[in-house]
Amino acid sequence: MAASYFDVDGTLVSTNLVHPTLFYLLNQGTPVQTAMRFGRALFKAPAMGFAELADRRTFNELLYSSYQGMSEDRLVLLADEVFEKVLRPSIYPAARDLVRKNVERGNVVVLISGALDFIAQRLADHLGAQEVIANRLEMKDGYATGKLEKPVVAGPEKARLIRDHARTHGHDLDDCYAFSDSYSDLPMLSVVGHPAAVNPDPRLALLCKAYAWPSFDLRASS
Amino acid sequence: MNHPCLVTLERDSAPRVLFAGDKLVEVDLPAGTRCIYPKPPIQPLRDVDAAIRYAINHPLASEPLYAKLRPGMKVTIAVDDISLPLPPMRAPDVRERVLEIVLALFSDHGVDDVEIIVATGIHRKMKPAEVRHMVGSRVFDAYWPDRLYNHDAEDHDNLVEVATTDHGEVIEMNRRAVESDLIVYVNLNFVPMDGGHKSLMCGLTSYKSLSAHHNPETIRGCDSYMDPKKSELATRVWRMGRLANQKLNVFTIETTINNRMFDRPLEFLAKNEDDLDGRERLLLKGLVATTGRLPQAARQAVFDRFPAPYGVTGVWAGETEAVHERTLERCYEQYLVPVEGQADVLVTGIPYIGPYNVHAFLNPLLVSVQAQGYLFNFYRGAPLLKKGGTLIITHPCTDKFDHEQHAPYIDFVHRLLPETRDAVELHKRYEQKFAQDPAFIQMYRTGHAYHPAHAFFMWYWGENGRQHIGRVIVVGADNEYIPKLLGYETAPNMDEALYRARGSENRSLDITCLHVPPIVMADVLV
Numbered sequence: 001m002a003a004s005y006f007d008v009d010g011t012l013v014s015t016n017l018v019h020p021t022l023f024y025l026l027n028q029g030t031p032v033q034t035a036m037r038f039g040r041a042l043f044k045a046p047a048m049g050f051a052e053l054a055d056r057r058t059f060n061e062l063l064y065s066s067y068q069g070m071s072e073d074r075l076v077l078l079a080d081e082v083f084e085k086v087l088r089p090s091i092y093p094a095a096r097d098l099v100r101k102n103v104e105r106g107n108v109v110v111l112i113s114g115a116l117d118f119i120a121q122r123l124a125d126h127l128g129a130q131e132v133i134a135n136r137l138e139m140k141d142g143y144a145t146g147k148l149e150k151p152v153v154a155g156p157e158k159a160r161l162i163r164d165h166a167r168t169h170g171h172d173l174d175d176c177y178a179f180s181d182s183y184s185d186l187p188m189l190s191v192v193g194h195p196a197a198v199n200p201d202p203r204l205a206l207l208c209k210a211y212a213w214p215s216f217d218l219r220a221s222s
Numbered sequence: 223m224n225h226p227c228l229v230t231l232e233r234d235s236a237p238r239v240l241f242a243g244d245k246l247v248e249v250d251l252p253a254g255t256r257c258i259y260p261k262p263p264i265q266p267l268r269d270v271d272a273a274i275r276y277a278i279n280h281p282l283a284s285e286p287l288y289a290k291l292r293p294g295m296k297v298t299i300a301v302d303d304i305s306l307p308l309p310p311m312r313a314p315d316v317r318e319r320v321l322e323i324v325l326a327l328f329s330d331h332g333v334d335d336v337e338i339i340v341a342t343g344i345h346r347k348m349k350p351a352e353v354r355h356m357v358g359s360r361v362f363d364a365y366w367p368d369r370l371y372n373h374d375a376e377d378h379d380n381l382v383e384v385a386t387t388d389h390g391e392v393i394e395m396n397r398r399a400v401e402s403d404l405i406v407y408v409n410l411n412f413v414p415m416d417g418g419h420k421s422l423m424c425g426l427t428s429y430k431s432l433s434a435h436h437n438p439e440t441i442r443g444c445d446s447y448m449d450p451k452k453s454e455l456a457t458r459v460w461r462m463g464r465l466a467n468q469k470l471n472v473f474t475i476e477t478t479i480n481n482r483m484f485d486r487p488l489e490f491l492a493k494n495e496d497d498l499d500g501r502e503r504l505l506l507k508g509l510v511a512t513t514g515r516l517p518q519a520a521r522q523a524v525f526d527r528f529p530a531p532y533g534v535t536g537v538w539a540g541e542t543e544a545v546h547e548r549t550l551e552r553c554y555e556q557y558l559v560p561v562e563g564q565a566d567v568l569v570t571g572i573p574y575i576g577p578y579n580v581h582a583f584l585n586p587l588l589v590s591v592q593a594q595g596y597l598f599n600f601y602r603g604a605p606l607l608k609k610g611g612t613l614i615i616t617h618p619c620t621d622k623f624d625h626e627q628h629a630p631y632i633d634f635v636h637r638l639l640p641e642t643r644d645a646v647e648l649h650k651r652y653e654q655k656f657a658q659d660p661a662f663i664q665m666y667r668t669g670h671a672y673h674p675a676h677a678f679f680m681w682y683w684g685e686n687g688r689q690h691i692g693r694v695i696v697v698g699a700d701n702e703y704i705p706k707l708l709g710y711e712t713a714p715n716m717d718e719a720l721y722r723a724r725g726s727e728n729r730s731l732d733i734t735c736l737h738v739p740p741i742v743m744a745d746v747l748v
Contacts, residue, residue, distance in 0.1 A: 004660065094668050101376075101660040177661060196661035209625055212632045214661040216669045 003171045004102040005162050005188065007180035008113035008120065011198045012095040012127065012218070013087055017063055017114055020082045025066060027078060041066045056184050057154040060114050061147070064137060068146025072139050076118055083122040091127070092199075092218035098179075099127045107177065108169070112161060112188070114154050133161050159187035183207065227559045227742065229494050231255045236495040238735060239506060240571030242616040242698050243584060244521040245513040246506075249616065249697070249716040251569065255733040256561070260492050260742040263480035264556050266533025270316065273537045274323050277475065281540030282548065287324070287473055290404055293332030298402040299324065300341040300373075300426055301357070304348050305577035306412035307479055308739075310355060312529040316477045318358035320408045320537075324475075325361065337398055338370040341407075341425025344432060344673035345578070346627050346666070347372035352581075355529075375428045376667050385465050391434035391458065393466050396426040400470065407542075409476045413741065414553045415447040415599075417476050418546035419463020420456070429657055429675050435459050436675075438645040441685040447599040448743055450550070460543075467542060474542040478552040479532040481740040492740050518583075518620075525574055526581060557743040558602060564748060565734035567723045568607040569716070570597050572617040573739050578672065578680070582624035586704045587631045589617055591680050593694060594687030597736060603746040606734060610692035612723040614716070619699040619708070626670055630662040634677035639707045645685045653678045695719045 009016040025041055028034040044062055051059040067075070102109050109129040113120045120134035136149040151157055166173050174193035178185075183203035189195035197208045197215040208215040224230070231238075237248040238257060251257070267273045278287040291297075301317050304310060321338070328336055338357070340348055353370065354362040362370065373396055374380065382400050384393040399405050399422075407425075411417040424432060435458035443454030450456035466472075484491050488509075490502040498506060513521055536552040538545045572584070572592045579588055593615050598607065607613060623632045638652055656662075657675035665671035694710040697719050705712045713719035724731055736742065 094664065097667070098660060098664050101658070101663050105655075105658040105660060107660070179661070194659070194661060196664075212623070212625060212629070212636075214629050214665055214671075215625075216661070216665045216671075218664070218668065 001171065002107050002175035003166060004107040004109050004177040005112050007185050008111055008115055008123065010181035011179055012092060014090040014092065015086060019086050020119055021063055021066055023082050023086050024070065024078060037066065057152050060135065060152055060154045064148050065146040067137055067144040070144045072142050079118045079122060082119055087123055094218045096127055098218060099129055103128055110165065112153065112158050133165065155184055156187040158185060159191045162188055162191055225560050227259045227261055228561060229257045229259065231257060238495055239510065240616045241573040242571055243618050244525055244574035246510045247616055247698060248510060251735055252733060255735055257735040257737055258559050258561060258742055258744055259494055259737045260481050260740040261556060261559060263482040263533060264535045266480055266535055270319055270534045271323065274320050277537040277539040282538060282544035284473060284540035288327060288331060290473060291328065291331040291333050295333055295403040296335045297328060297333055297404045297406065298399040299336065299338045299406045299408060300399060300422065301338060301408045302410050303340050303342045303345055304352050304356065304580050305345055306410055306416060307530065307532055308575050308577060309530050310580065311532045313355060314358055315356045316410055316534050317356055317408050318361065320475055321357055321361050324406060338365055339396060339399065339426065340372045341421065342373050343424045343427065344375050344429060344676050346670045346672045349670060373426055374667060375673060376663050381428050384469050387461050387465055389461065391462050392430055393462050394428040394431045399426050403471060405470055405472045407472065407474045411476050411478050411549045411553060413448060414550050417549055419542055420459050422466060423459045423463045436679040436682060438649050438682050438685050441682045442689055444686045446601050449602045463542065472542060474545045475539040476545050476549040477534055478536040478549055480535050481556055482532050483530045483740040485528065485531045557741055558745040559742055561744040561746050564604060564608040564746060565606055565611060566608055566731040567612045567614060567733045568736060569614045569733060570736040570738060572615050582627045583622050585623040585628050585631055586619055586621065586708060587635050587677060587680050589619055590684045590708050594684030594691060598687035598691065600736065600743040601746050602743065604748045605690060606744045606746055607691060609690055613691050613694045614697060614719045614723065615694065616697045619696055619701065619704040621701060621704050627672060629665055629671050630674040631677045635707060643709050645682050648678060648681060695722060
C-alpha cells in the first residue's frame, strides 16, 4: 500500500499558520489578556517576516512562542471553533474530492503540516485523511511553554518525517504521492515517486515545468 | 485505368512533399511508386440551415424531433468535442448551426429544462474559448457554464449505471443525460470510425465503460477502425449502444463535412506535385524553406491560426443506426480511393495535428497513434500494407509534450515504455493503478489534461498496426531515444530508409505513398 502526503496551508486550505494563531490571540479569557497577547505578537511580527524569508522552522518557532502561557484546556476547547470559523470556510472546493480519490486508490492519506496537531486532526477528520503529522506544543503543568516539541514540522524536516513514516508503515516511497503548493516543500516533494504541485507558487510552477511534475489548481471547483 | 487520385511516379516526377510534424519535407521516391492523393472536396450543401431543418423534420426511422417534445420535459443535448474536425472548423461550426435550430425548436415547444454537455469522455475538457468557437457566442452566453459544460468521467456522484450487456460490459453514463426525457446527440462525423453509437458510448461514459472496448484484446481484433463491419471496437460499442438506446430516448443528428482542410493559398498541398503551376511550385518551395527555418513555436502558431474552411456535405437525423448508415456512405464517398493490391512499403508523412493535440504539440505517444493507429487504418477491404511490411514515416519524434494537456503521457512514455512496449503487459500490470492516479485525475477534472487512462488507450490504438506491420522506419528523427522507445528504427533520409526496407537481398519493392493530409483512405482490393 502507498501513502499520499499532503501539505495543508495553501494546498488544501487558503489560510496559513497565522490565521488560527490570530484567532487564539483575539479570543483570550479577558479583553486585557487579548490586548497584551496580541500586542506581544505584533511586536514579534517583523522578526517573523524576516524568518519566513530565511527559514520556515524559525518562523514556526517564533509564531508558536505567542502561545506561551495559554492553557491546554482553552486551546482544545477553542479548537472546534477555530476549525469551524477559520479552517472550514477556507478549504478549497476540490480538496475533499482530491483526498477522496487518493483514499479510493487505496492510499493512506497523511496530512503533514506545520499547524498544531489538534487543529490538523479536525481538518483530517473532515477531509477523510487517515493520519496527521503536525506540530505539537510543549506543555508544562497544563500550560503551553511557547516551544514546539521536536521534531518541528517545517521545510526539509518534512522530507525526513515522510521517509520515517513510509519506512515505519512499509510504504515504498516510489509509489507514494506528495502534494504541496510551495517551493519550500521541495524536499518533501522530492522524496516520493509521484510529486504534484497544487496551486503552485511561481518558483514551484517553474520547477514543475522543468521536471514535468503534475500541477493543478484546487481553487477551481470540478 | 487508375483512379485519378492514384498516381504512379515516373523517373522525372517531382519530389513528393510530405508533412514531418509542423515542417514540410521533400522526398524523392523511386519510379513506380504509387501515390494516393485525397479526392477533391465534395461540393458542400448550399443551405445548411435548411438541410438541418429538413433532417429533424424528416428523420430516419424515428418520429420528427418536434413530435417528441412536450412542455416541461427534461432534455439533454450532447455535442462532439474539439477532437474533430482537424484543424477546428472555421466559424460557424456546424454544431453551432444545429444547436441554434434545435434550441429554437425547444423554446417554441415550451421545453426549457435544457442542458448541453460537451461529450468529452476522458478527453481533456474544452476551454471556454474553444466551446464558444464551437457552439457560437449566442448559445455560449446563454448557457455557459451552468447549462453548458464538459462531461466529467470522474464525477462519480453524477454517473449512473444504465445496464450491463450479456457480455458483461457495464454502461455507466452521465446522470443528467440518463435522467432526461430526451437525449439529442449533435455529431460532427469526421472519419468513418466516428459517430453512431460511439458518440454516446465514448462521449458520456466513464473509464469503467470505456475500458470494456478500449483494451488490447479489442483493438487486436479490429481489421480497420474505418470499417465498422470489421472492427471489434465497433462491435462492442454497438452492442453497448443498442442496449443503452433501449433504455433511453435518443435522437441522433449527424453531420458530415468535406475534406477542404486547407484554404487558399495552401489548397495546393492536396495536389499532385507534378500538376502544380509555377506560382504553386514557388509557394511550395517557400513553405518548405520557411517551415524548415522557423522555430517550432512559430510554426505551431502559424498552423493554429487558420481554422479549416470545411464545407458541410450532409445532415441526417433520427434513429442512431439508420442515421449513421447514411453518414458512413457520405464519408466513404469523400475519402475512399480504390487501390488494387497491397504494398511492401507504405510511406507517409505524419502531420502536426491529430485528434488529441488540438492547440498542443504532437508528442511521441501521439506520433505512434498517428502512424500505427490512424494512418495504417485508413483503409477498407485489406490493409494497404502487406502483413510484415515496412511503414516509413517522416517526423522528428521530438521528446516534447504539452505539460498540461498531456501530463499523464509523459509518465507513460518515460516511466512505463522503458519497462515494456507490450500492450497486454501494460494493460495488466499498470493500467488500473495509473488510471486512478489522483494527481492526474485532478488535472483532468479541474484543468485541461487528458485522463490518465487515455495514455494507455493511445498506446493500444496502435496495437492492430503493431501486430500487422513488420517494422517502422522514421526519417528525420531528431533523436534516437524516442524512436527506440516506440520500437522504431531511424534513417537520416528516404533513400536510406528504402535501402533498409529492401533488406540485404536488395529486392524490388511495391511502394505506396499515402499523401496526407487532407484525409484519404484506400479501398484496397487484393
